Amino acid sequence: GQNIDQPTEMTATEGAIVQINCTYQTSGFNGLFWYQQHAGEAPTFLSYNVLDGLEEKGRFSSFLSRSKGYSYLLLKELQMKDSASYLCAVRDGDYKLSFGAGTTVTVRA
Amino acid sequence: DAGITQSPRHKVTETGTPVTLRCHQTENHRYMYWYRQDPGHGLRLIHYSYGVKDTDKGEVSDGYSVSRSKTEDFLLTLESATSSQTSVYFCAISEGTSSYEQYFGPGTRLTVT
Numbered sequence: 001g002q003n004i005d006q007p008t009e010m011t012a013t014e015g016a017i018v019q020i021n022c023t024y025q026t027s028g029f030n031g032l033f034w035y036q037q038h039a040g041e042a043p044t045f046l047s048y049n050v051l052d053g054l055e056e057k058g059r060f061s062s063f064l065s066r067s068k069g070y071s072y073l074l075l076k077e078l079q080m081k082d083s084a085s086y087l088c089a090v091r092d093g094d095y096k097l098s099f100g101a102g103t104t105v106t107v108r109a
Numbered sequence: 110d111a112g113i114t115q116s117p118r119h120k121v122t123e124t125g126t127p128v129t130l131r132c133h134q135t136e137n138h139r140y141m142y143w144y145r146q147d148p149g150h151g152l153r154l155i156h157y158s159y160g161v162k163d164t165d166k167g168e169v170s171d172g173y174s175v176s177r178s179k180t181e182d183f184l185l186t187l188e189s190a191t192s193s194q195t196s197v198y199f200c201a202i203s204e205g206t207s208s209y210e211q212y213f214g215p216g217t218r219l220t221v222t
Binding site for chain 2: 031033041042043044045048050087089091095096097098099100101102
């Protein structure tokens with residue numbers, strides 16, 4: 001089976017940095033995804049890591065360590081619109097994804 | 110945005126009635142998926158399709174069936190709805206690129222009373 005863990009909730013101040021950790025134990029590994037989901041909306045794709053290291057996309061960065069089964073999503077210069085759930089997902093074999101339960105980030109003024 | 114629509118967007122039905130949810134895509138993507146999302150559980154895969162008439166079960170398939178007779182349409186059927194199937198249902202699509210990243214439809218909120 002798949003085991004993907006991430007914190008349930010995090011709170012941060014506007015303009016600050018927040019790091020969302022994700023650990024996984026899966027039967028295989030073919031890439032790790034991060035999705036953003038605002039309340040009442042569909043998940044939207046943020047990032048994809050398949051090799052170790054940091055991928056940067058504007059204010060968002062994602063890091064992967066395959067040997068440790070660990071990833072994090074870094075959100076910099078937080079804005080109120082970043083208040084959302086962030087989903088970690090692993091592609092363990094072919095084309096299916098297994099999702100963690102999600103981390104709800106609340107940005108306060 | 111990927112061209113994915115779901116219908117209906119909201120539905121209230123009674124226990125024991127059949128329900129069919131439709132997912133329609135205009136992207137000609139090969140892979141299609143049905144998920145349910147419940148508080149504390151995240152997204153869980155119900156069924157998926159890897160081509161026309163090619164489908165398989167996900168981790169929570171009991172009580173659900175699917176059909177895909179055309180590339181663009183993927184139907185999810187609850188043969189006899191139960192209250193435990195009250196949930197938000199998302200359809201997703203992906204293509205055979207290196208990442209197989211998935212794009213999600215807007216979701217269907219289903220309530221079984």
